[in-house]
Amino acid sequence: xxxxxxxxxxxxxxxxxxxWVENRTWATSHRGLLAIHAGKGSAYxxxxxxxxxxxxxxxxxxxxxxxxxxxxxxxRPLEQIIPGTNxxxxxxxxxxxxxxxxxxxLSRAVAIDPPIPCRGAQxxxxxxxxxxxxxxxxxxxxxxx
Numbered sequence: 001x002x003x004x005x006x007x008x009x010x011x012x013x014x015x016x017x018x019x020w021v022e023n024r025t026w027a028t029s030h031r032g033l034l035a036i037h038a039g040k041g042s043a044y045x046x047x048x049x050x051x052x053x054x055x056x057x058x059x060x061x062x063x064x065x066x067x068x069x070x071x072x073x074x075x076r077p078l079e080q081i082i083p084g085t086n087x088x089x090x091x092x093x094x095x096x097x098x099x100x101x102x103x104x105x106l107s108r109a110v111a112i113d114p115p116i117p118c119r120g121a122q123x124x125x126x127x128x129x130x131x132x133x134x135x136x137x138x139x140x141x142x143x144x145x
Contacts, residue, residue, distance in 0.1 A: 002124045003037050006022065035058050066084050
């Protein structure tokens with residue numbers, strides 16, 4: 001299974017379903033299940049609560065349904081559906097976490113509880129704990145794609 005390492009607190013926000021747009025400087029052709037790994041760094045965490053967030057662990061599984069550049073939104077009507085999703089341009093443009101330059105659109109995130117400790121990597125990487133994470137996702141989504 002492919003995985004993506006994300007800084008905290010954003011990895012936990014993805015796991016909760018609150019953040020369904022992940023911003024990257026690069027695009028990907030990958031679509032399908034994606035394990036979300038919380039990196040070990042705590043630079044972006046509040047100084048008074050770093051232990052509230054798991055670090056160096058797999059925290060969620062989501063489905064990556066689209067990867068769209070922010071520039072793409074500028075020439076599209078807000079009601080246009082993003083190909084491969086049921087999400088509109090307006091939904092993404094209005095999302096609190098949309099920044100770009102590339103917006104990775106995630107669907108049906110499921111938190112892994114308890115988080116699975118493992119090493120991360122840069123860019124997309126192959127996750128050794130992916131089988132169990134995928135089972136978690138399928139159990140919570142009744143196997144729907």
